[in-house]
Amino acid sequence: MKYCFVFTLIIFYSNSIFSQTKVDCLQNKLQDAKNENKAYIYNELAHEVFYTNSSLLYKYAKKTDSLAKLYNIDSTRISALNNLTYASVLQGKVKDATKYNQQAINLAFSKNLTNKKISSVYFKGFIFYATGQTDSSLFYLNKAYKSAITANHAKLKLQCLNTIASNFLSQGKYTIALEKFTKAYNIADSLKLSTKIINLSLNIGTTLMYNEEIDKAINYFEKVIVTSDTTITTLAYASALNNIGSCLNKKGNYKRALLYFNKSLTAFLKLNNKLHISQVYANLGQTNIFLNRTEAANGYLQHAVALNREGKSYGQLIVNLILLGDLQIRKKEYLQAKYSIDEAKSIIDKYNVNTNKIDLYKTYSSYFKATNQLNKALTYKELELQLRDSIFNENRQKQISQLETKFQTKLKENENESLRKDLSFNKLQVDKQTQLRNFFLILAILVIVLVMILLNRARLKKQAHKIIEEQKQELEKANRTKDKFFGIIAHDLRAPFNVLIVLSKLLYENYDDLSDKDRKSYINDLKEASKGSFNLVEDLLTWSRIQGGNPTIKKENLNIHSIVQSSISPLKASAKLKNITITNHLSSETTGFADKHSLETIIVNLINNALKFTPNNGEINISATSDSKNTTISISDTGIGMSRKQIDQLFKIDVNNSTLGTNKEKGTGLGLTLCKEFIEINNGKIWVESIQGKGSTFSFYIPTR
Structure with missing residues (x-):
């Protein structure tokens, strides 16, 4: 399984570009501020560090929440609660994030603050996005986006569009994702929001990378790095470094990819962004697997899994557990491998996740084959191939539906065109003939395409069955070899042991009648036969190693x-x-x-x-x-x-x-x-x-x- 995490940036309703001078100025104002003014200053400080430091963001937002609650400043308190939601997600505290978000929603709706209602619902969608629950995320994000359109709030539309696009990107719907990102980019450009333009450049580059346009993607990421402020560490800068590493992995340049991943990790550690730290650890783990550095890979993947569990990032956790299980099989750590892939399976079953089942079945098959449970290995290999075949059928059905839709649309267009035209009888006859010809032409094309799809499916299915049959024969041969091994032991040891029994019996029964010379001869024969038996045991053990693929x-x-x-x-x-x-x-x-x-x-x-x-x-x-x-x-x-x-x-x-x-x-x-x-x-x-x-x-x- 070859899978690298790449990052898109979520854009929030914040105009701030980090300035240490401005932070210092605001902190100086705090010393002279009184009462509710402190709440406003802390809220401004939170906006200043929003993209750069999740720990400081949490600290300032917590102060804002406390003061705004004390002085009943509802709008400022909702902003603080949303900031706490975001900071908690980045720090892997999903339970806390959900609590703060629900408080923000309750307060915004009770006070009927339109913009705050939109942003609070948006953050609910963001929590589901960060934990890999795409359908739930899109439900709340689309709800927030429609409200932003009604309120004619461009910046909130931009924020919702970007995260909606990120969800489609994670589903592999690259065309829709690129459309949404481009729409968001145009809004940012019209508003002259330079920071948002940088972030959206990163997201467009990420979409291009997923669409296998690697060189174009790298150009976008390098543009993000060049245009970022070098005096501070930002999410865009750190994410661009990671994504270049992912592009280099796709091109097979693993050592250079490691350099970018390590730079990215350093940046995210400064930001204390646990959500992205876990993903970079996973990328480092898989890249080290490609370089056959199993111990380093194991360490990084263990870190990633621990952070995924802490942050309840189930989508990432499934991928990383399967990667870890596959690595543990290679290291022959079969018990640990079983725990890893069983945990991945339990999450997949609990949340009905289908996207990783093929990799899960493939890893289970490898595990059971490695542990000599050949029937189970074959069962999971068949499940893997069946699921691949099922996905192919779904794609084929979609293609057929699209063709049928195009055909029906074309037919209706022709009919409407005929109705709109008031032509002479001869002209109408000609049009009917043309339509009939086009109808049969399209129908013929549709039939040809369907036949090609069915033939292709039959070919793929035949290949799949051939693979299953070959693997079945291989597993059956392995079973036969195991059974024959015990027969070989009986065959090669029976003869010398028969000799030992006969000679020892002769010596015992005729001992008193034999001369010393004859006795010594029998004893010598016993010695030689015993030595031969021992050598045969050694040879049979060597043969067993040959059958296991490890002959000395x-x-x-x-x-x-x-x-x-x-x-x-x-x-x-x-x-x-x-x-x-x-x-x-x-x-x-x-x-x-x-x-x-x-x-x-x-x-x-x-x-x-x-x-x-x-x-x-x-x-x-x-x-x-x-x-x-x-x-x-x-x-x-x-x-x-x-x-x-x-x-x-x-x-x-x-x-x-x-x-x-x-x-x-x-x-x-x-x-x-x-x-x-x-x-x-x-x-x-x-x-x-x-x-x-x-x-x-x-x-x-x-x-x-």
Whole structure:
């Protein structure tokens, strides 16, 4: 999931441009002011710091509220309560913001103060906007906007239009958002409001960025930075820095994006703007993910989530919890990942949020796949693809509705045009023919478009089902591999343990009748068989790591003669039981380039397989040939051989190749699969030649160097 937060600026009914000199002057006036005059001065101070410092804004607004309440200055008190609403939202105190806003609404309506009623209703919409509740926000903002039009209050219209546009922007309705921002910009330009023009330039740039017009967007943001007052830190300046970082992320320039995000974070920390601080933390977290800096990313996302919870910013919280869960899966912190995505799901279910469900299902599928819960992984992958398909159907239906509307509109226009014209009969006939022709032309176009849409949908649906089927097969294969692993353990450990049991039984029952030499021979055979069993366990654990995608392979130049000789040793006892001769014909100078442990496992398995299918008093011969590229090793036996059908089914994990040996030895038929996988890991290939009744030769090659 690739998602960066970008900022629009909310424009308020305030003409103030920050001036430290003016703030100092007002503070000096406070010393000589009396009674209600202090309320007016504190209210002016609040306007001065409105865009620059939420902590000071809260402090001055609180003082204003206290004094205005004391001296019954209703209009000033409503302004103070709205300022407290805004400051509380920025500081993540949504509950306090709601309380102050309700007090402002109650007072404004009880005193019937028109402009204050409009601004108080506006701030109610702003609270819902800041917490991601778009529908509720638009309801109150449109209500305030209609009232501002009735009151002919240009600045309040500007304020409402800007936040309405920001809501549409967050919904992905870029055309409507750009229309509203442009309308607000024209109002600001007509009123010569330079600060508002800067803020709206930022918002237009943000809309262009969402519409993938990245270079145009960057030009707008750089314009905001250049035209901002460099002596102070403003929301517009801080937001422009963040948004340039987001543009650079989209262009893949992550390191440069980090520089802008860090500058933006410093600016928002100065402003004590927790709403935007949390978003910048999220951007820093995701950018560090792109750079594979997982620990740094985790820290930033944890900060973002904490601030989202504190501020009840549910829209941001959902996105950041999914990002955090995905990162925790990568770090194999599965318990924490489950908590993160479960919390995101609970918020989505509680507030019926649909925009993030695809990312949620995708992350759940990744989690269950990583924790080997393959059926659940497949279920969530199907939910993800179904939702994608559903969204496609909705978009298709909208396209069809738009086409139908255009068609009906065109038809009505033609009918109205015919009714308005008072032409001669011949002219009317010609017009009717023209209309009929146009009707069929439009109808044909509509049918063609519908067919194209349906064909495209069928193609996308086919692709989706293909993806589901491929992933289903992959998950089923993983399950089969897991089941086969236990069979391999039984196969490869049964033979040596049978030897241990037989030898120990012989030694126990015949101990008193055996000479010291015979006893030592039996004990030595037991030692070799035990050692071989231990080595097999080691090899099987290595194979399990291969199946998990984490094999420990260390390729090196090896003396193949020595490897073959050491592989024969643990099998001598099994050969002795059937009086089978194993002969190593390799030159002592035969070499190859492979992993030692896996090569030993290959040779042991192939010799053990030959022992199994060679009758008593048989022979097993091991030879090798080399050239400049490859060393080929062959293991031949005088066993029972195989048919062509049996040869064709060898090395297939989904076919049961288990066959009883000449002395009824049992196996799972998976030893050769193990050999094949190890040989391929060592860049080799295995094949077999066999004649029924005469024996088999298994050959494989590995690189010579």
